[in-house]
Structures are given as C-alpha cells and as structure tokens.
C-alpha cells in the first residue's frame with residue numbers, strides 16, 4: 001500500500017509527498033513536530049503540518065539565506081541566526097571563513113534534538129566551536145541586543161504561532177538596533193505568489209527602517225509554488241554591488257556570483273506589488 005503525506009495549503013490546494021515511513025512524531029511545547037522519510041525528497045521536517053525542509057532540496061534555501069547576506073557584508077564577523085532549528089543555516093554560516101562567531105537562537109529545543117537525531121546532513125555543524133546555540137525566544141534576544149551583530153539571519157517558520165512577532169515592523173526596528181552601524185539582515189519572506197500581500201507589507205516595513213531593502217528569489221521545490229522569497233534590509237551595503245573577489249570558494253551547490261546577482265531580478269507583477277514597478 002502506498003503512503004502519502006498531504007500538506008494542506010488552503011481550501012483550494014494540497015501538496016502530497018509519497019512517504020516510506022514516519023520516523024518521529026511529537027507535540028512540543030511550541031508546535032507539532034514530525035520527521036518523515038519520503039520517497040523522492042529524502043527525510044523531511046514538518047512543523048504544524050508545514051514542510052520546513054527536506055534533505056533533497058535544503059541546499060538551495062540554506063545557501064541562499066546564508067551566502068547572499070554573508071557575501072554582501074565585507075566582514076561578517078559576528079552573525080545572529082533566529083530560528084533555523086534544523087541546523088542547515090548554521091552549517092552554512094560557520095563554514096564562511098570570515099565568520100568568527102555565530103549565535104543561534106531557537107525557541108524550540110525539540111526541533112534541534114530531532115534534527116540531531118534524524119537530519120545529520122543539516123545538523124552536522126551544531127557543535128562547531130564558532131556556534132553558540134541558545135534556546136529562547138528570538139524576539140527577546142534581539143530586543144536585548146545593541147550594536148552587536150554584523151549580520152542577522154531570520155530563518156523562521158511561517159508567520160503563525162511563535163513566529164508571528166518575527167514578521168512585525170517593531171521587530172525589524174529592534175533588529176536595526178541589534179546590528180552594528182554597517183550591519184544588514186535577511187529574512188525568509190514567504191511565497192511571492194501565494195503570499196504577495198505579506199511580502200509587500202514586509203518590504204514596506206523594512207523600507208521604513210533600513211535605507212537599503214531588496215527582495216530576492218530562489219527556487220525551492222518543497223515550498224508551495226516553488227518560488228521563494230527572502231528580503232534583505234541593510235544599513236550600508238547593497239547586495240547588488242557584491243564584490244566577486246570577496247566570495248570564498250566553498251563548493252556551493254546552488255549559490256554563485258551569477259545566481260547572487262540574478263536572484264534580485266524580480267518578475268513584473270512582483271515589482272509592481274512591491275512598489276518598484
């Protein structure tokens with residue numbers, strides 16, 4: 001008998017994945033957590049019924065959320081990761097040679113425990129000496145930080161439950177304060193196709209606080225619609241002016257200089273929705 005896992009998007013759309021077996025299911029203090037072994041995507045982390053990452057395509061999302069900001073900032077010595085409990089973003093951040101220290105603040109210890117047990121490809125660097133892993137609310141951590149980080153990466157769940165506040169204008173202004181005077185941040189900002197309004201509101205909020213605001217896209221097959229957005233807010237450096245000579249040769253699988261530049265080319269409907277038309 002075939003087993004399928006279905007992610008309900010809304011009342012008009014569902015995505016189904018063929019599954020070998022369910023490896024782990026639990027209710028944490030923050031969310032419902034599952035790890036599935038799928039036929040085509042390998043192991044998959046699911047939180048509150050939403051696919052977070054799969055072993056097959058995680059490199060796309062994690063390289064793009066980490067290396068675009070890290071190579072936009074000329075010297076990203078100290079980095080803060082909010083969320084990212086699967087470890088994929090931390091893995092990319094600590095292998096960047098100019099990063100000296102990374103603080104990762106994840107609200108749900110159980111996500112990290114599941115990643116350590118079932119997703120070794122992603123959690124492989126969680127004990128790296130450059131990484132300081134803390135279990136608390138990222139909103140509180142950011143509110144208590146001043147002039148501390150070169151780069152902040154917000155690798156959060158969708159804007160529901162504990163992540164709602166990570167998508168607010170107030171939070172972006174606290175991120176501004178947590179950054180050094182030439183700092184920048186990036187956040188995953190949902191589907192440009194299904195969540196255009198959310199993305200437009202985020203760009204407006206970030207643009208009210210940061211002098212440079214840029215949205216970029218990548219293709220992540222396990223996220224609804226395939227196309228996914230990231231939004232970068234910067235006090236000084238513009239990702240469009242990336243300097244090729246500072247990009248370290250790290251054996252990327254998705255990211256490169258051409259992809260870095262091209263990711264900022266937005267389709268016309270999106271430019272118009274974001275007020276850049």
Ligand code: SAM
Pocket residue numbers: 030051052053061082083084085086105106107108111136137138139155156157158162163164166188
């Ligand atoms: N790549 C994923 C995506 O876009 O679907 C996100 C991956 S990661 C698993 C998201 C993490 O954000 C979760 O582990 C969740 O517990 C964490 N998170 C949500 N709200 C948070 C908060 N306020 N502070 C810290 N971590 C938070």
